[in-house]
Amino acid sequence: MRMEYVEAVLDVVALIPAGTAVAYGDVAELLGSGGARQIGAVMSHHGSAVPWWRVLKASGDAPPGHEREALALYVLEGTPLLGNYAEYLRTGEGRWRVDLMAARWAPSDGDFDRIDAVAERLERTLRKLSAPDDEMTV
């Protein structure tokens, strides 16, 4: 995974507000590069410094392996949830998930500007890297 890609992903994730969330695939789409699995790979290895819990599966299930910690944060942030998470908090049993329909982040115009800037910077860099002999390639 190129560092430029990792940084671009983290830059976008850092913009997601508390109480909202997006799916891995959403980030890839906003970035216009790579797919859901790539975002998952980035979050898995480099997500610790950003609000990683706000990026999750399209189903609303929390990032695998971090369900407990994520749930505590969702409750704290007032993120819309579905299912019996209360029981999960008590006993560790019970199914729940984020209500992505209600919680999904809707970027403001300003957010879109920042996202576009990140996406453009990334694309520019990747293009340069993939075409060492630019000049003639038109």
Added chain:
DNA sequence: ATTCTGACTTGCT
């Protein structure tokens, strides 16, 4: 070049 793997997604039982 081929195969395997994974913090993914979607559609169908």
Added chain:
DNA sequence: AAGCAAGCCAGAA
């Protein structure tokens, strides 16, 4: 609602 199969995208071996 819960599993499963395929499709998907890239990096690693």
